[in-house]
Amino acid sequence: MGKRYSRRQFLMDGTVAGFGALLLKGCGVSTPSDTASESPAASSGLKAAIVLPGVITDKAWNQAGYAGLEAIKAQLGAETAYVEKVGQAEQVEVLSDFxxxxxxxxxxxxxxxxxxxxxVAPQFPQSFFIGVNGAASGTNIASLRIDHLQASYLCGILAAEMSKSKKLAYLAGQEFQATQEELRGFELGAKSIDPSxxxxxxxxxxWNDAAKAKEAAxxxxSTGADVIYQWLDNAAPTVLQAAADRGIYAFGNTADQLDVAPKAVLTSAVKRIDLAIAKLADLAKNKALKGEVYSLGLKEPTILYLGKFNPAVPQPLQDKVKQTADAIxxxxxxxxxxxxxxxxxxxxKGAA
Structure with missing residues (x-):
């Protein structure tokens, strides 16, 4: 049966071809219809939603999050929904509404x-909240992290060996714990090759402003950096292309982005956050999810790994990076x- 909403228009899974999810008009996301059919009761009893800062077509962070939601639906029979382009001012309202x-x-x-x-979480003890890339924990709060430092350490080694100027750069959308750890790993890896x-x-x-990203890149x-490690969403291709245009190297992030700029991308820190999201949903279904930080690294080879190498990377250097990954x-x-x-x-601590 159909159901109509007034202030916000919800389009639940399976209701409108091409969407199959929830859109929240109150956050500036337009909806093609004012009606929404409710999906059948989920066989698992699990109702999962995701709140995204960007769009699900960015071929990076937000698309990976949405893919995780789709995996939850397919693998666990859950009822799922999402809202995209949620800014800082709408976060509390959207989380509460779900x-x-x-x-x-x-x-x-x-x-x-x-x-x-x-x-929000203390107000809704019946719901479990998961901060992806977060640092929060509590009775009904978990944080899901990819160990970005492990992958960026490997990229730091590669960058230091490929750099001619011995000046590297890290470019990201916002500064918080996950980006700081990724920056730290990149520095540690590079300085393991050349401390200077x-x-x-x-x-x-x-994360999505291409003009700002290009200007920053x-x-x-202009300072002499000839390798850039970027972590951006919709703005990532702009940075990778800028690197290609200027004849320097860069790294892909989240997805394997070698094909975005084949001349520039050395490799990519591939983070299958979709699989990690589904992994925690499986814990929730089995009532095993706890209020703690879950950190997944290279020991989860389907979740964190390096993508395809640029042919410009010598085979001995590829082998060295892989040997270091094995040591981790x-x-x-x-x-x-x-x-x-x-x-x-x-x-x-230790050595490869």
């Missing part, structure tokens, strides 16, 4: 949602909590 509508597993797709999760190498960083404040290149998986090379310059961080 909880009020009976969704018992709610993903907030990005570390920038941590404060909103911590505000320089690594600069820049944060655009927007050009500024980094075998715990011969680990990253322990330490203090540096008065701040908590992670340091390398």
């Amino acid at each position: 909880a009020r509508r009976g969704f018992n597993l709610i993903y907030a797709h990005g570390g920038q949602f941590d404060a909103a999760i911590q505000q 190498i320089e690594v600069s960083s820049s944060f655009t404040g927007d 050009e500024a980094l290149i 998986v075998a715990d011969k090379l680990t990253f322990e909590t330490c203090t540096e310059a008065g701040k908590a961080t992670r340091c390398v």
